[in-house]
Amino acid sequence: MQLLSWSYAAFFVLVFSLYWIVPEGRARKALLVAATLVWFCFGVWWHAVAATLMGTTSYWTARWIASRPPERRGVPTLVGVSLPVCYFLFFRHLAQWSGFDLQHADLLPWWVPNPVFAPVGLSFIMFETIAIQADLYFGKLERPGSWWSHMVFTLYFPTRLIGPLRRYQSFVPQVGVQPRPTPEMIARGLSRVGVGLLKKVVIANPIGTFALFNMRPEMMLEGASAVPLLLGLYGYWFFLYFDFAGYSDIVIGTSRLLGIEVPENFNSPFRATNVSEYWQRWHMSLSFWVRDYIYTPVAIAWRRSSWGAPGGAFLSMVVLGLWHGVELRYVAFGVFHGTWLAGYMLYRDRLRRRPGVKRLASRPITRAVGWATTLNLAILSHVFYATPSFDVAMLWVRTVLHALAGG
Amino acid sequence: MSERNARAATLAGSAWTWSRLARLAGLMLLMFAVADLALAPLERRMEEEAWSGQLQNAPGLGIADATRFMLLGTSALRRETAVAVVGSSVTFGPGLAPGETLPAQLASWLAAAGHPRPVFNCAQPGGDPRTAVPVAAALGTHPVSLLLVEVLLPYYAEHKPAPVPPLSSDDIVLLEAASPAQREILARAGIHPTASERIEAAMGSQVRSTWRLYRLRGSVWWDPAFTPTYLIWSLRRELATSGLLPKRFHGQSTNVGRLPWREAYVGDQRPGVNQRFDFPSDRLSSDDYSELRLTAELARSAGVPVVFFELPLNLAFQRAFHLMSEDDYAHLDQLRSSLAERMEREGLDMIPAPTLPDDGFLDRAHLTPLGARILAKHLGEAVLQRLSGQEALDPPGQR
Numbered sequence: 001m002q003l004l005s006w007s008y009a010a011f012f013v014l015v016f017s018l019y020w021i022v023p024e025g026r027a028r029k030a031l032l033v034a035a036t037l038v039w040f041c042f043g044v045w046w047h048a049v050a051a052t053l054m055g056t057t058s059y060w061t062a063r064w065i066a067s068r069p070p071e072r073r074g075v076p077t078l079v080g081v082s083l084p085v086c087y088f089l090f091f092r093h094l095a096q097w098s099g100f101d102l103q104h105a106d107l108l109p110w111w112v113p114n115p116v117f118a119p120v121g122l123s124f125i126m127f128e129t130i131a132i133q134a135d136l137y138f139g140k141l142e143r144p145g146s147w148w149s150h151m152v153f154t155l156y157f158p159t160r161l162i163g164p165l166r167r168y169q170s171f172v173p174q175v176g177v178q179p180r181p182t183p184e185m186i187a188r189g190l191s192r193v194g195v196g197l198l199k200k201v202v203i204a205n206p207i208g209t210f211a212l213f214n215m216r217p218e219m220m221l222e223g224a225s226a227v228p229l230l231l232g233l234y235g236y237w238f239f240l241y242f243d244f245a246g247y248s249d250i251v252i253g254t255s256r257l258l259g260i261e262v263p264e265n266f267n268s269p270f271r272a273t274n275v276s277e278y279w280q281r282w283h284m285s286l287s288f289w290v291r292d293y294i295y296t297p298v299a300i301a302w303r304r305s306s307w308g309a310p311g312g313a314f315l316s317m318v319v320l321g322l323w324h325g326v327e328l329r330y331v332a333f334g335v336f337h338g339t340w341l342a343g344y345m346l347y348r349d350r351l352r353r354r355p356g357v358k359r360l361a362s363r364p365i366t367r368a369v370g371w372a373t374t375l376n377l378a379i380l381s382h383v384f385y386a387t388p389s390f391d392v393a394m395l396w397v398r399t400v401l402h403a404l405a406g407g
Numbered sequence: 408m409s410e411r412n413a414r415a416a417t418l419a420g421s422a423w424t425w426s427r428l429a430r431l432a433g434l435m436l437l438m439f440a441v442a443d444l445a446l447a448p449l450e451r452r453m454e455e456e457a458w459s460g461q462l463q464n465a466p467g468l469g470i471a472d473a474t475r476f477m478l479l480g481t482s483a484l485r486r487e488t489a490v491a492v493v494g495s496s497v498t499f500g501p502g503l504a505p506g507e508t509l510p511a512q513l514a515s516w517l518a519a520a521g522h523p524r525p526v527f528n529c530a531q532p533g534g535d536p537r538t539a540v541p542v543a544a545a546l547g548t549h550p551v552s553l554l555l556v557e558v559l560l561p562y563y564a565e566h567k568p569a570p571v572p573p574l575s576s577d578d579i580v581l582l583e584a585a586s587p588a589q590r591e592i593l594a595r596a597g598i599h600p601t602a603s604e605r606i607e608a609a610m611g612s613q614v615r616s617t618w619r620l621y622r623l624r625g626s627v628w629w630d631p632a633f634t635p636t637y638l639i640w641s642l643r644r645e646l647a648t649s650g651l652l653p654k655r656f657h658g659q660s661t662n663v664g665r666l667p668w669r670e671a672y673v674g675d676q677r678p679g680v681n682q683r684f685d686f687p688s689d690r691l692s693s694d695d696y697s698e699l700r701l702t703a704e705l706a707r708s709a710g711v712p713v714v715f716f717e718l719p720l721n722l723a724f725q726r727a728f729h730l731m732s733e734d735d736y737a738h739l740d741q742l743r744s745s746l747a748e749r750m751e752r753e754g755l756d757m758i759p760a761p762t763l764p765d766d767g768f769l770d771r772a773h774l775t776p777l778g779a780r781i782l783a784k785h786l787g788e789a790v791l792q793r794l795s796g797q798e799a800l801d802p803p804g805q806r
Binding site (some may be wrong): 001002010186217218 | 603
């Protein structure tokens with residue numbers, strides 16, 4: 001069931017009505033869990049089973065970690081973090097490993113588990129359950145709540161398709177505690193959904209039609225002009241932003257209708273004046289996850305080396321790239337941003353401390369140059385997303401360079 | 408806090424009440440109703456264009472819904488005299504004016520020949536052998552007088568299998584219109600929308616029938632001739648002609664415009680490798696051929712005659728730029744005869760492609776207005792001849 005569909009709208013209206021009818025507390029958590037399982041079954045029924053399994057396993061490993069004294073939590077945490085990764089790899093590559101013929105997926109009866117499609121929101125479940133285990137290990141979370149609390153956090157259907165990634169500590173205390181909806185809650189929720197629809201349907205879709213048309217390999221011919229290709233890529237970035245931000249707004253707004261605040265995903269990324277700020281404004285819930293659970297532990301582990309922090313940033317960006325898929329183009333995206341971010345951190349920590357450089361960096365013209373450079377490089381790096389493969393991305397680069405050079 | 412600020416804060420705190428929310432909802436409904444009424448003339452114009460073959464589907468890049476569903480929404484009397492044409496971008500006619508596409512010119516030719524018939528352009532950019540299946544399925548409850556299906560030979564050469572793309576919401580609406588007998592045929596072929604897809608399609612149809620803006624949205628985003636891109640290319644040429652841009656911007660390399668290929672690809676401008684026709688084998692692809700047979704089976708089950716037509720390929724273009732290999736040419740000839748032989752054996756009717764002049768093509772297969780006119784005449788003559796003129800073109804109910 002897609003987020004932007006009539007069946008989802010009807011389903012949400014039903015869940016919304018029931019949510020405010022049933023008593024506060026566990027009953028509402030149970031309702032949201034049940035609703036999510038029904039929502040999974042609308043797509044592929046066995047995904048509900050897979051998600052329940054992932055949630056329950058994560059609950060037991062979280063309890064195992066919490067039952068140990070802090071100094072003896074290493075092994076259970078390792079198990080707790082490894083299991084979601086194993087589930088992710090297993091389900092993501094199930095079709096490949098089972099040797100299933102993709103051509104004949106349609107011929108399977110409905111009750112046979114179809115391995116072609118991985119469970120919806122698989123990577124989100126992985127990231128969020130890893131965060132619980134890591135927070136217990138680092139002492140950011142005292143102990144896991146009930147099975148219902150754990151399951152409502154793991155499964156919560158509005159965030160399963162496109163996020164944003166949530167934290168257990170801030171999410172669970174909000175579920176089922178509001179006695180009744182208030183007009184302000186409804187107004188804030190509906191207005192956010194409206195803004196999201198506007199971004200997605202009115203802005204993103206038309207830009208996307210134009211951008212995707214211009215980014216087809218057919219446009220990258222020898223002797224082609226750079227203008228449509230550049231317009232295509234710049235259009236693609238804005239399409240991606242409005243599309244993703246629009247969906248995020250819809251999720252945030254629908255959650256507000258249930259009295260639950262979920263994290264923001266975007267904060268005007270086009271206003272960033274450097275790459276570090278860019279990642280604090282673009283897909284924030286993912287970049288903050290990467291910061292807290294990859295960058296920070298790596299930077300702490302390598303703290304004796306002056307390359308620790310930049311190395312951690314580089315590694316984090318490569319992982320962030322790989323999250324989108326194990327493909328060369330995503331690796332290239334991660335390496336590009338990792339190098340850029342590590343380079344910026346080295347500049348910030350070493351060069352910018354010098355009085356002359358610091359003075360220069362604070363000037364408006366320098367900030368304007370930083371803004372233009374950040375925005376343009378961020379957009380250009382999306383050539384790896386806007387094209388179907390690394391080879392086509394390179395073809396785009398060659399064609400544009402050739403055209404700009406007057407060839 | 409000053410008294411004024413405190414009063415403002417109190418007012419802001421009490422700004423949202425249930426009655427204010429209800430008033431706002433009422434106002435929004437009113438605005439939607441007014442917007443819907445204002446779109447009525449546009450819809451009337453679109454319906455007229457649809458039946459003269461001039462209305463093209465919205466760009467089929469998976470974002471905007473197409474307009475094929477309009478096949479279901481008009482009067483039975485008019486639809487049952489119509490010819491529906493299904494195919495790829497060659498039939499769709501990107502870059503051509505609405506009256507210059509193949510379906511529009513076929514409508515004009517039939518009218519000029521004394522057999523005026525509505526012609527519906529059901530083609531889609533990126534359309535493949537499977538594109539015709541949902542349209543043929545919809546004929547079960549919404550028959551037309553004739554279904555014309557494009558055959559682009561390179562699709563039918565045996566190649567590496569690829570995953571079947573999911574059905575679009577537009578496809579599902581058409582599949583849901585299938586008759587019970589057709590549903591059995593579709594189920595045997597493994598085409599069965601899931602329960603959630605069926606619910607979504609049913610709800611979408613309901614909304615579509617009551618909300619005009621939703622019904623027309625595919626066509627009001629961009630006009631079907633990809634104007635933004637076309638506009639940029641035209642502007643660029645004009646600016647180059649006036650000397651505001653360097654001369655090299657005058658030409659075009661992707662030929663989104665309408666120049667015959669020999670005029671479009673000049674100087675160092677060459678087509679890319681994707682303009683090459685690829686015939687990895689001389690054997691017929693059984694999966695793709697089965698789509699063609701399925702289309703015919705569905706149309707026959709609906710009592711609608713179906714005629715396939717082979718699209719002409721621009722082999723001069725392939726030779727001029729050394730795109731196809733000698734093996735490809737040999738495979739093409741073999742494939743053409745294998746396909747014709749198999750179709751004849753299975754009783755499927757196909758009109759062979761005519762020979763088009765050089766300036767009939769924009770590129771490897773897309774047609775110029777002249778090319779579309781010649782092909783439309785060729786199709787019109789063959790259709791009238793094959794179906795014994797008037798009788799075969801009568802609505803199914805009158806046969």
